[in-house]
Amino acid sequence: MQITVLAGGVGGARFVRGLLSHLRTRDDAEQTSVTVVGNTGDDITLVGLRVCPDLDTLLYTLGDGVDEGQGWGRAQESTRVAGELATLGVGPDWFTLGDLDLATHLARSRWLAQGLTLSEVTARLAQRWGLPDRGVRLLPxxxxxxxxxxxxxxxxxGERAIHFxxxxxxxxxxxxxxxxxxxxLGEAKAAPHVLDALRTADVVLFPPSNPVVSIxxxxxxxxxxxxxxxxxAPVVGVSPLLGGRxxxxxxxxxxxxxxxxxxxxxxxxxxxxxLDGWLVDDADAGLRYPAGAQVRSMDLLMRDTEGAARLAGAALDLGRELSPVGAGTRGPR
Amino acid sequence: MQITVLAGGVGGARFVRGLLSHLRTRDDAEQTSVTVVGNTGDDITLVGLRVCPDLDTLLYTLGDGVDEGQGWGRAQESTRVAGELATLGVGPDWFTLGDLDLATHLARSRWLAQGLTLSEVTARLAQRWGLPDRGVRLLPxxxxxxxxxxxxxxxxxGERAIHFxxxxxxxxxxxxxxxxxxxxLGEAKAAPHVLDALRTADVVLFPPSNPVVSIxxxxxxxxxxxxxxxxxAPVVGVSPLLGGRxxxxxxxxxxxxxxxxxxxxxxxxxxxxxLDGWLVDDADAGLRYPAGAQVRSMDLLMRDTEGAARLAGAALDLGRELSPVGAGTRGPR
Structure with missing residues (x-):
């Protein structure tokens, strides 16, 4: 089974981690691969380094290297470089780059400067975090x-524009x-494999990521x-809003x-x-939804990886129901 | 009194620190300023960052931030970024950038990318390390x-060229x-103030720095x-070789x-x-020296800052002797 997920940062990463956890409990785990298409709109250049917050959150979360408390950045992180940069008055004071995280940005910036594409850079970083071994392909x-x-x-x-x-x-x-x-964005080209991953998927999942600035x-x-x-493929999404929040x-x-x-x-x-399927919280079961999508309600809160796995499983189940010839086989809708 | 020093890395930095220590014991300390011209030939670009080892050793040593044990790099240094870079396979494995040191290179690279000259960058770093307050101007x-x-x-x-x-x-x-x-080097231009600092000095000192790859x-x-x-100005040097080593x-x-x-x-x-004056070790008193320079022998080993101060004081004394109208006043030779 080919699963393609469009993901933002923390919510998307936790959902995908839950999805992987869920897949490990299934008989067809070996035959299942997951392609994650990550948001790059919140990328930023800081102190001359290219930072891709959502891709990094996906890498760290799926590679078991994330700071669980805050949901982004590296576990056991330190900020020695940032402290010295602050002393030197370099970089914005509202964005602290952790030391381990900084190495990611240094490597990425170096590889980009050498002419690699962000896709190629991301593949190298994914390798470091063991994503291929987990059956995950991460694409910007x-x-x-x-x-x-x-x-x-x-x-x-008047008005002014600031970076996201x-x-x-x-x-x-x-x-x-x-x-x-x-x-x-208007002149952007989808990264290699992105459109194919959507066209040839058995199911496309939308985690509860931000619908505006991520998805x-x-x-x-x-x-x-x-x-x-x-x-x-059926396209199944999970609402990022519970009770309107x-x-x-x-x-x-x-x-x-x-x-x-x-x-x-x-x-x-x-x-x-x-949209073919839409998972919403029980609190939102009574809302009026657009025609065309099958709406199902459940407890949508991802309290932990187990909760995220439950959610991902429900999304896959809904996708299977909506797939005319069953999961694992593609056919005309 | 204007003192100009041509300096390499560790030996040069320790000599200048000794010089400052010596100057603080003198009556004319307030009227004395020191210009240090630092070697940039061993500069290198690592992981996309511009590293200036000799200038940094001067900054850290004169700013009381150096790792005393090794003579270069920052005290209380850590290597978290370098560890992660090694995991990512980025950068040479024979050069480890410390975390605090890395911030210097990040800031320098950023400022250079913004169009500042190395002189301007170095002045900013010198400010961070309090060099102007110590009466020191550091020039590349x-x-x-x-x-x-x-x-x-x-x-x-055959032969091949490798970076120094x-x-x-x-x-x-x-x-x-x-x-x-x-x-x-052939097309290089002396940085602003360098030639003037040599021409208008009251004394020019050569620390025991490497005569080939630094001085x-x-x-x-x-x-x-x-x-x-x-x-x-009289030009007084200190031999970097003691007993031929x-x-x-x-x-x-x-x-x-x-x-x-x-x-x-x-x-x-x-x-x-x-060369007008040349300080050598007692062990080398009997060598045959080129004509033209006044040679004086002493115990040349800089065991600590006090030893370096003693050496710098002796170099200044020799300079004063060689200056026809005495230290503090410039006149025709």
């Missing part, structure tokens, strides 16, 4: 450098966003949305500027043109 | 990137050097040798390929066209 959505910017009030009646990370990390998404723009960015890469509309992150602050209802139904509407 | 010999290469046997009857650091650090200078070449590189920067020949480093392995006698006299010969 695009090798084209893109950057999400947030347009906010400038306090003088500045809005998210420095301001905690508390500055009202007027809109999001993604530099480079939304991947969907904005030319060809991705069309591949999802055209794939024969995100479990973590700031999906609410991202949906509002789009004029989209901050609810599991509002998010489903963003995916309406390709 | 040149802002032009230069790199010393060592031509060695290729084992097949590879020869020095990886091979411990044990590969016989055929010759040294310095990429970029020799600085002397190779166009204009430097001419400025030394033309300066009205370097106290540390590999000056012997550097002199041999030049066909220069491995002795305090051989080194003096390299400086013969401008």
């Amino acid at each position: 959505a695009t090798d084209t450098p893109i950057e999400t910017h947030v347009v906010v009030d400038d306090g003088e009646g 990370q500045e809005w998210w990390v420095r301001h905690g998404a508390s500055l009202p966003a007027r809109r999001f723009t993604v530099a480079g 939304g960015i991947i969907l904005g890469v030319p060809g991705v949305r069309e591949a999802l509309r055209g794939t024969r 995100p479990v973590r992150g700031h999906a609410d602050a991202c949906l509002a500027p789009l004029g989209v209802e901050v609810s599991a139904a509002g998010v489903a509407g963003l995916y309406a043109d390709f | 010999a040149t802002d032009t990137p230069i790199e010393t290469h060592v031509v060695v046997d290729d084992g097949e009857g 650091q590879e020869w020095w650090v990886r091979h411990g200078a044990s590969l016989p050097a055929r010759r040294f070449t310095v990429a970029g 020799g590189i600085i002397l190779g920067v166009p204009g430097v040798r001419e400025a030394l020949r033309g300066t009205r 370097p106290v540390r480093g590999h000056a012997d392995a550097c002199l041999a390929p030049l066909g220069v006698e491995v002795s305090a006299a051989g080194v003096a010969g390299l400086y013969a066209d401008f």
